[in-house]
Amino acid sequence: MSGHSSFESNNAIVKWIEYRLPIFSFIHSSAVVYPTPKNLNYWWNMGSLAGVMLVLQIVTGIILAMHYTPHADLAFASTEHIMRDVNYGWLLRYMHANGGSMFFIVVYIHILRGMYYGSYKAPREILWWMGIIIFILMMATAFMGYVLPWGQMSFWGATVITSLFSAVPIVGDSIVTFLWGGYSVDQPTLNRFYSLHYLMPFVIFGVVFVHLWALHHHGSNNPLGIDRKGPQDSIPFHPYYTVKDLYGMGVFGTIFAVVLFFAPNYMGHPDNYIPANPLVTPAHIVPEWYFLPFYAILRAIPDKLFGVVAMFGSLLILFVLPWLDTSKVRSARFRPVYKMLFWAFFIDCLVLGYIGGKPPEGIFIVAGRLATALYFLFFLVLPFIGWFERPKKLPDSISTAVLDSGGGGAPDGAAAKAEDRG
Amino acid sequence: MADSTGGDGHDPSRRDFLYVAAGGLGVVGVAGAVWPMIDQMNPSQDVLALSSIEVDLSGIEEGQSITVSWRGKPVFIRHRTAAEISEAADVSMADLPDPESDAARAEKPEWLILVGVCTHLGCVPLGQQGEYNGWFCPCHGSHYDTSGRIRKGPAPLNLPVPDYVYLDDNNIKIG
Ligand code: HEM
Ligand code: FES
Numbered sequence: 001m002s003g004h005s006s007f008e009s010n011n012a013i014v015k016w017i018e019y020r021l022p023i024f025s026f027i028h029s030s031a032v033v034y035p036t037p038k039n040l041n042y043w044w045n046m047g048s049l050a051g052v053m054l055v056l057q058i059v060t061g062i063i064l065a066m067h068y069t070p071h072a073d074l075a076f077a078s079t080e081h082i083m084r085d086v087n088y089g090w091l092l093r094y095m096h097a098n099g100g101s102m103f104f105i106v107v108y109i110h111i112l113r114g115m116y117y118g119s120y121k122a123p124r125e126i127l128w129w130m131g132i133i134i135f136i137l138m139m140a141t142a143f144m145g146y147v148l149p150w151g152q153m154s155f156w157g158a159t160v161i162t163s164l165f166s167a168v169p170i171v172g173d174s175i176v177t178f179l180w181g182g183y184s185v186d187q188p189t190l191n192r193f194y195s196l197h198y199l200m201p202f203v204i205f206g207v208v209f210v211h212l213w214a215l216h217h218h219g220s221n222n223p224l225g226i227d228r229k230g231p232q233d234s235i236p237f238h239p240y241y242t243v244k245d246l247y248g249m250g251v252f253g254t255i256f257a258v259v260l261f262f263a264p265n266y267m268g269h270p271d272n273y274i275p276a277n278p279l280v281t282p283a284h285i286v287p288e289w290y291f292l293p294f295y296a297i298l299r300a301i302p303d304k305l306f307g308v309v310a311m312f313g314s315l316l317i318l319f320v321l322p323w324l325d326t327s328k329v330r331s332a333r334f335r336p337v338y339k340m341l342f343w344a345f346f347i348d349c350l351v352l353g354y355i356g357g358k359p360p361e362g363i364f365i366v367a368g369r370l371a372t373a374l375y376f377l378f379f380l381v382l383p384f385i386g387w388f389e390r391p392k393k394l395p396d397s398i399s400t401a402v403l404d405s406g407g408g409g410a411p412d413g414a415a416a417k418a419e420d421r422g
Numbered sequence: 423m424a425d426s427t428g429g430d431g432h433d434p435s436r437r438d439f440l441y442v443a444a445g446g447l448g449v450v451g452v453a454g455a456v457w458p459m460i461d462q463m464n465p466s467q468d469v470l471a472l473s474s475i476e477v478d479l480s481g482i483e484e485g486q487s488i489t490v491s492w493r494g495k496p497v498f499i500r501h502r503t504a505a506e507i508s509e510a511a512d513v514s515m516a517d518l519p520d521p522e523s524d525a526a527r528a529e530k531p532e533w534l535i536l537v538g539v540c541t542h543l544g545c546v547p548l549g550q551q552g553e554y555n556g557w558f559c560p561c562h563g564s565h566y567d568t569s570g571r572i573r574k575g576p577a578p579l580n581l582p583v584p585d586y587v588y589l590d591d592n593n594i595k596i597g
C-alpha cells in the first residue's frame with residue numbers, strides 16, 4: 001500500500017540524489033503519506049515500540065561488548081566491572097537487561113493484539129510468519145545473552161536448555177556435545193554464545209525489514225478487521241500516527257524508566273549474582289520470566305521427548321494459526337465465541353507463566369498439566385468455532401462505523417474509546 | 423502538513439511555542455540519554471585508580487637506566503653520568519627546536535625521568551643512541567639529546583617529563 005509517491009522537491013541536491021536513489025520518495029510514500037486506517041487504537045503502538053527496543057538493545061549491547069570479556073574465568077568479573085567501574089556502566093547494563101524484558105512485554109502484547117483482531121488472516125499470513133520467526137529468534141538471542149554474565153543462573157540455564165536437545169532420539173547426545181563444544185557447558189560454549197548473541201539481533205533486523213515489507217504491501221489491519229473501501233477510510237501516517245507513536249514511546253519510556261531506576265533487579269534472579277559453579281546446581285532454577293509459560297509446558301509432560309516436543313510445538317503451532325481459524329471475520333469484536341475463547345487462552349498463558357515459576361511439586365503439577373491441555377485445546381477447537389459461530393453484523397466501512405460511534409469531529413479518539421470497552 | 427491538524431482559528435504563535443517547547447525538551451532528553459553512552463568510553467574507575475606508580479631508585483647505578491610501565495606507556499628512568507649532565511646543561515637554547523633548560527627537566531640532575539614515547543608518531547626510542555648520545559627513534563629517525571630534547575628529525579617536541587615527586591631520597595611517585 002505504499003503506493004505511488006507524490007514526492008516532489010525543488011532542492012537541487014535532493015533532486016540529484018532522488019534521481020539516482022529514490023530514497024526521499026520511498027520515505028515519503030512509506031512513512032509520510034502512507035495511507036493508514038483511521039481507526040487504529042493504542043494496541044497498534046506496539047510495532048513501533050518493538051522497533052525502538054530492538055535498536056536500543058543493539059546500541060546498549062554494542063556498548064556492553066566494549067567492556068565485556070567472553071571468557072569463563074573473566075566473564076563474571078567483567079560484568080561486575082561494568083557495574084562498578086565503567087562510567088554509567090550500571091545504567092547501560094540495566095538498560096540492556098531490563099530492555100530485554102520490556103522488549104518481550106511489547107512483543108507479547110503485539111502478538112496478542114494480532115490474535116484478538118485476526119491480523120494473521122489473509123492476506124497477512126506471511127507477515128504473521130515473519131513475526132513468529134522474529135519472536136523465536138528473540139528467544140534464542142535472549143537465552144544466549146542471559147548466559148553471558150556467567151552467574152549460577154546463566155550456567156545452569158544454559159545447561160538445562162541445551163540439554164533439551166538430548167531428547168532427540170539416537171543423535172541427541174551428539175547434538176548436545178556439538179552445541180557445547182565439549183562435555184559440559186564451558187568456555188567454548190560461552191564464547192560461541194557470545195558470538196551468536198552479537199549476530200542474531202542483526203538477523204532479526206533483516207526479518208523485521210521483510211515483516212514491514214509485507215505489512216506495507218496491504219497496509220495495517222484495524223480494530224474492526226474490515227478492509228478499507230476507499231480514501232475516506234484512511235489518514236496519512238504523518239502527522240497522525242507519527243505523533244501517536246511518539247506519544248506511546250513517551251508513556252512506554254516512562255514505565256521503562258521507573259523499572260530501570262527503582263526496580264532494576266525485579267525481573268532478574270538473585271542467584272545470577274553468584275559466579276557460575278559447574279559443581280553445584282542452585283536449589284530451584286527458573287528461566288527468565290518471558291520463558292516461563294513454555295517452561296511450564298515442558299515440565300507438564302512426564303516424558304522427556306514429548307515434553308520437548310510439546311514445548312516447541314506450542315510455539316510452532318502459531319505458524320498454522322491462519323488455517324486453524326476458519327472464520328472469515330477477523331476482529332474478535334464481531335466474534336462472541338472467539339472473543340471468550342481468546343480471553344480464556346490469555347488467562348491460560350498467564351497461569352502457565354505462574355506455574356512455570358513454581359517448583360514442580362504437588363498442586364502445581366496437576367495445574368500445569370491442565371493449563372497445558374487448555375493451551376493446545378484452544379488451537380484444536382478453533383476450526384470448529386469458525387463453523388458454528390454466528391458473527392455480529394459487520395459495519396459497512398471503517399468510516400461509517402467510526403462516525404456512527406458518535407465521536408463527531410474526533411474519529412480517532414472515538415475509535416480508541418470504543419476499544420477500551422471492547 | 424502540520425497545519426492540517428489545526429484550523430485557521432488557532433493562534434499561530436501558540437502552536438509555534440508548543441512545537442519549540444516539545445522539540446526542545448525532546449532534544450534535552452535525548453542528549454541526557456546519549457551522554458552515558460558516550461562517557462562510557464572514557465577511562466573507567468579502575469583505570470583511573472591505577473594512574474600513579476611508585477618506583478625505588480636505589481638499585482639503579484650511575485650510567486644505568488630502567489624502563490617502567492605507567493598508564494600503559496614506557497617511562498625511562500636514567501641515572502645520568504656527569505658527562506651526560508654537563509652535555510645537557512651546556513647546550514645553547516638557540517640550538518633547540520623546543521627550547522627547555524635541562525634544569526627545568528630534571529629536578530635532581532642525576533635522575534632524568536621521561537615518558538618514552540616519541541613525539542612524532544608514538545614509537546619507543548632506543549636509549550644511548552643517535553647523534554646526540556641520548557635517544558634515537560628508529561621509526562622515522564628522530565634524535566634526542568641526553569636531556570631527552572629533540573635535536574634532529576621529524577619529531578616536533580622534547581620527550582615529555584611526567585609529573586613526579588620524590589617521596590624520599592630513593593623513592594619517587596610518578597603521576
Ligand atoms: C534482540 C536483542 C537483544 C536481546 C533480547 C538481548 C538480551 C540480553 C540479555 C537478557 C542479557 C543478560 C542480561 C544480564 O542479566 O546481564 C544480555 C547480555 C548481553 N548482551 Fe544482549 N540482547 C540483545 C542484543 C544484543 C546486542 C546487539 C549485543 C552486542 C552487539 C548484545 C551484547 C550483550 C552483552 C555483551 C551481554 C553481557 C553483559 C551483561 O550481561 O550485561 N546484546 N543480552
Ligand atoms: S615515531 Fe619516532 S620518529 Fe616517527
